[in-house]
Amino acid sequence: MAVGAIRPGGRTARVRAAVLRAAGDALVEHGYDHLDLADVARRAEVGKTTVYRRWGTVAGLVADLLTDMAEHSSPRADTGSLIEDLRANARLVQRTLADPRQGALFRAVIVAAACNPAAAEALHRFYAVRIAEWAPCVEQAVQRAELPPGTDACDVVRAVSAPLYYRLLISGDPIDAAAADRAAEAAASAARAGVYAPASRPN
Structure with missing residues (x-):
């Protein structure tokens, strides 16, 4: 059954939610290299056969976890103002990365993507x-x-979002609302100056 065709509240949806929650917990605790489908099944209190049949591999499970995260992310803003829209985007990223569980989960997935092609492909699809x-x-x-x-x-x-991920993965500086607003304002200023418009750049 396609993800979009799952009946809300049905057993399939409940199993998927339980397994993905368990996978996220295991990923945060142990990292991608130690993610095990049997352990995920035990945590989710579902049969191992169900997990292996539906997801097949650890990479397939992580890909679906990222799909689920995208499905449940807040919709984009439409304020009619560039800076307000970008600020809303930055605040959404900030809240996600500053959340103890979500921030740790993204860090684990990004680390996995650095050394595993399947995890990298799933992450690239998520951000695309x-x-x-x-x-x-x-x-x-x-x-x-x-x-x-x-x-x-x-x-x-x-x-x-780039400066916020830098704080998450490199500098360790606080990922707060002020940092989010600065990131949005910097991106908007650069865009207005033509930095992201090749035709406007000097030869």
């Missing part, structure tokens, strides 16, 4: 979906003449 969802905020700003024609909407959205 999220960036594509928020890109219309920038495209609409171009249409309103807030930004130069040709501005790369995806690059602008990436620029918003």
Whole structure:
């Protein structure tokens, strides 16, 4: 059954939710290298056969976990203002990464992606979906003449979250609302200056 076809509240949905929750817990506790489908089944209190039949591999389970995280992420803002839309995006990323469980989960998945091609592919798909969802905020700003024609909407959205992920993975600095707002303002200023519009760049 396709993910979108799962009947809300049905047994299939309940099993998937339990298994993905257990997988997230195990990933946070032990990391990708020690993620084990049998352990996940035990944690979720479902049969091992069910887990192996539906997900098959650890990579398949992590891919579905990322799909689930994307499905449950808050929808993009549509305020009619570039800076307010980007600020909403930054605040969403900030709240996610600052959350003790979600932040640890993203850190574990990113570490896995650095050394496992299947995990990397799943992570790339996850972010491609999220960036594509928020890109219309920038495209609409171009249409309103807030930004130069040709501005790369995806690059602008990436620029918003990049400083926050740097804090999560590299510097360890607080991931707070002030950092989120600065990231949004920096991305908006650069976009207005034509940094993300190749036609506006000097040769």
